[in-house]
Amino acid sequence: MRGLPIAIVLAAAALALANAGRLNPYWTHVAIIAMYYGILAASWSLLAGYVGLFSLSHMAFASIGGYTSALLIQWFRLPIPLGIVAGVVMCCALGGAIGWVCLRMSGPYLAIFTLGFSEIVRITISTEDEVTAGMAGLHTHSLLASATRLPYLYVAFALLALSLLLMGLLVRSRWGLFFRAIREDEQAAAASGVAVARCRIVAFAVASGFAGLAGGFYAHYIGIMTPSVGDLDEMAKLLVMTVIGGMERLPTAVGGAFVVEFLLEWLREYGQWRLPVFGIVLLLTMRFARNGLVTPFWLQFLRLGEARVSPLSAAPTVPDKESGT
Amino acid sequence: MSWDYLLVQVTNGAVIGVIYALIAVGVTLIFSILKIVNFAHGDLYMLGGYCAYYVIEYGGVPPLAAMVVAMAALFLGAMILERLMLTPLYSDATERKDEYGLIVTFGLAYFLRNTAVIAFGPFPLKPPSFIPGVQRIGNVIVTNDRLVAGGVGVALIVGLLYFMKRTIWGQALDAVSQSRDAAAIVGINAQRFNSFAFGFGAALAAAAGALVAPIFSLAPDMGVLPNIHAYVIVILGGMGSVGGSIIAGLLLGESENLFTAFFPDPTRAFAYTNAFGVLVLMVFLIFRPQGLFGRRHLRME
Numbered sequence: 001m002r003g004l005p006i007a008i009v010l011a012a013a014a015l016a017l018a019n020a021g022r023l024n025p026y027w028t029h030v031a032i033i034a035m036y037y038g039i040l041a042a043s044w045s046l047l048a049g050y051v052g053l054f055s056l057s058h059m060a061f062a063s064i065g066g067y068t069s070a071l072l073i074q075w076f077r078l079p080i081p082l083g084i085v086a087g088v089v090m091c092c093a094l095g096g097a098i099g100w101v102c103l104r105m106s107g108p109y110l111a112i113f114t115l116g117f118s119e120i121v122r123i124t125i126s127t128e129d130e131v132t133a134g135m136a137g138l139h140t141h142s143l144l145a146s147a148t149r150l151p152y153l154y155v156a157f158a159l160l161a162l163s164l165l166l167m168g169l170l171v172r173s174r175w176g177l178f179f180r181a182i183r184e185d186e187q188a189a190a191a192s193g194v195a196v197a198r199c200r201i202v203a204f205a206v207a208s209g210f211a212g213l214a215g216g217f218y219a220h221y222i223g224i225m226t227p228s229v230g231d232l233d234e235m236a237k238l239l240v241m242t243v244i245g246g247m248e249r250l251p252t253a254v255g256g257a258f259v260v261e262f263l264l265e266w267l268r269e270y271g272q273w274r275l276p277v278f279g280i281v282l283l284l285t286m287r288f289a290r291n292g293l294v295t296p297f298w299l300q301f302l303r304l305g306e307a308r309v310s311p312l313s314a315a316p317t318v319p320d321k322e323s324g325t
Numbered sequence: 326m327s328w329d330y331l332l333v334q335v336t337n338g339a340v341i342g343v344i345y346a347l348i349a350v351g352v353t354l355i356f357s358i359l360k361i362v363n364f365a366h367g368d369l370y371m372l373g374g375y376c377a378y379y380v381i382e383y384g385g386v387p388p389l390a391a392m393v394v395a396m397a398a399l400f401l402g403a404m405i406l407e408r409l410m411l412t413p414l415y416s417d418a419t420e421r422k423d424e425y426g427l428i429v430t431f432g433l434a435y436f437l438r439n440t441a442v443i444a445f446g447p448f449p450l451k452p453p454s455f456i457p458g459v460q461r462i463g464n465v466i467v468t469n470d471r472l473v474a475g476g477v478g479v480a481l482i483v484g485l486l487y488f489m490k491r492t493i494w495g496q497a498l499d500a501v502s503q504s505r506d507a508a509a510i511v512g513i514n515a516q517r518f519n520s521f522a523f524g525f526g527a528a529l530a531a532a533a534g535a536l537v538a539p540i541f542s543l544a545p546d547m548g549v550l551p552n553i554h555a556y557v558i559v560i561l562g563g564m565g566s567v568g569g570s571i572i573a574g575l576l577l578g579e580s581e582n583l584f585t586a587f588f589p590d591p592t593r594a595f596a597y598t599n600a601f602g603v604l605v606l607m608v609f610l611i612f613r614p615q616g617l618f619g620r621r622h623l624r625m626e
Contacts, residue, residue, distance in 0.1 A: 279436025
């Protein structure tokens with residue numbers, strides 16, 4: 001009965017999409033932004049959670065994707081989807097290059113290196129204001145000629161679903177196994193015949209590509225790109241979302257992004273206090289529930305179909321929970 | 326470009342270099358003992374500045390004494406934080422300690438910075454000068470605040486070097502950083518030095534924050550750039566090398582100020598000065614990760 005959770009997810013998604021028109025414009029907007037963060041959280045968990053490459057330049061790649069698309073469209077009058085694709089290609093190439101350059105770096109060194117890269121991107125974008133309009137913000141073309149936000153919600157949902165599908169396939173393939181082997185012990189993985197270098201470069205390129213996709217969509221949804229899209233505060237927010245959700249599985253990372261984004265909006269009346277509270281939640285999560293707060297619910301949910309059979313015969317299938325992503 | 330302008334830049338560079346060195350030495354100390362990069366170090370520096378400010382404003386304490394109070398407060402505060410948050414780093418039950426240290430200190434930075442915005446307000450604050458006025462040497466004008474900051478910074482660094490080389494605690498600290506097991510064999514309680522190193526690093530950052538406050542002003546995000554500069558220095562000087570950090574700090578302070586002075590486009594010089602430091606960091610990480618003076622046993626890999 002492995003199919004039951006999948007069926008429930010599909011049914012819930014269909015039900016949610018069918019009733020999405022009832023949301024008021026504000027919450028529609030929140031849902032779209034939550035999906036934008038969902039793509040970013042999933043792709044960052046691919047990099048940091050699966051391969052153990054703790055990159056702090058993920059939001060910088062989102063900003064590169066957005067600016068690339070916006071500028072190419074401005075200069076060459078490309079159709080917008082083509083611009084977004086160009087942004088994705090750009091991010092893949094740059095991400096692969098960064099992955100190649102820091103092949104020998106581990107843990108904190110990789111984090112510092114990517115932090116440096118993201119600062120250079122931010123400084124360059126805000127200083128070269130003749131090209132990028134700097135802090136004033138670069139106006140971008142809208143993706144859809146629609147007055148309401150509902151069509152954007154469908155596009156965002158489609159992009160999120162596509163990203164999750166592709167990343168899920170990658171993670172369930174042999175590559176996913178290699179990725180987790182590298183995370184646990186890079187040298188042991190290499191000794192067992194995993195092409196560590198190739199895996200690390202591919203992971204960086206793929207994750208950055210999805211960040212670029214999210215950034216490209218964001219640029220043409222919001223209508224303005226500013227350097228702050230890729231700054232460290234945004235990176236910290238993404239980290240909070242992914243870690244609170246559970247960074248070692250794609251669905252829990254997305255769940256974390258949804259929960260945090262909705263709570264941030266819902267608690268807006270408490271003003272600035274929301275942010276440090278989420279900081280504390282992050283610290284408590286790391287201290288006491290390192291698998292993330294969404295993960296236990298997700299694992300319970302995955303076992304829905306199995307528990308029906310019989311409480312006794314369900315016992316031997318317990319190790320199966322580890323393979324469920 | 327006049328000769329005097331260059332001299333002013335060199336003087337400013339030396340003062341900033343000393344401040345950078347103070348922050349970076351803390352990062353290096355924490356790295357060499359706890360084996361984590363403290364991403365919240367810039368925010369401890371920010372807290373030190375604010376702490377000194379409030380002690381001056383409400384306690385009526387003279388600025389230099391306020392700096393000492395800030396150092397003591399951050400020393401204790403950081404030790405408590407270390408006990409609360411970082412103890413899993415020393416347990417064998419924790420997998421992937423690098424990752425734990427990174428996320429926790431990054432989260433701590435997020436928490437401290439956002440709390441500071443609420444507690445201290447987003448607007449810049451400026452504490453009173455150490456000694457108002459300026460000194461004039463020839464045509465070169467330097468404010469007293471910069472001289473005090475540089476002088477006190479140098480005194481702290483000399484004190485630190487004395488502590489590391491000549492006292493039993495400093496040598497024990499050095500021993501733990503070289504090998505925990507060997508240190509334990511000769512009877513050093515390595516666990517105790519985890520708290521001590523974290524508190525000590527925080528106290529140095531607090532001193533830097535208090536010294537810088539009258540020159541620049543205090544703002545909740547003032548720690549972000551010095552934090553990155555500290556990483557540049559630590560990588561340049563070699564992770565774990567205190568002496569290397571001091572030299573690299575001065576080197577970075579000077580080269581940044583000269584970079585600003587010589588950059589062809591003055592409107593962009595300031596922005597790219599920060600990028601210049603980061604670029605140095607990235608180049609070193611790629612080609613010479615052990616830095617200029619890195620010790621072999623603390624090398625990457």
